[in-house]
Amino acid sequence: MSKPYILSYDLHSPGQRYDDVAKAIKSFGIFYIKILESTWLLRSDLSPQEMTDRLGKVVDSNDSFLVMEATNYYQGHLTQEKWKFIKENIFYR
Template identity: 35%
Template sequence: MNTILIGYDLNRQGQDYDDLIASIKALGSWWHHLDSTWLVKTSSSAKEVRDRLARHIDSNDELLVINVSGDAVAWRGFNERGSKWLKDNF
């Protein structure tokens, strides 16, 4: 399983986030405590996730997908639920 970091900026005013967010949540177990940043535990690769999510954004939007699996993780300031997800998935 991979832990994938997803970040996005939908630049056109009035963007509909619903389809993009539903697609992110469908990837697997997810963590979302920062505005446009998600962590997802999934069997998909970063490229597969990018291609899947690209269907839900416009050409002027930005999408960043990075495989962050492994031990290189640190955090501060998240609630107990958010910290538990991070501990359990890294």
């Protein structure tokens, strides 16, 4: 059963393999959206440990990231398109 997750990262020099990180994140689930510069919301059947293991293969040792389950209690300042996607694909009922 899929769950909603938030994933955020900081990629430091040298390296900064943004394309590889984005490709890995997109492989975690059917629904994903980049909501901020280095923050994604996604819906996945994978556990946080499985995502960490996969993402760990494409980041450098000096990079950092966080994967955690997201709740259906949220607020923020995003575009209407992003809110619509989040409601329909991340926190659908």
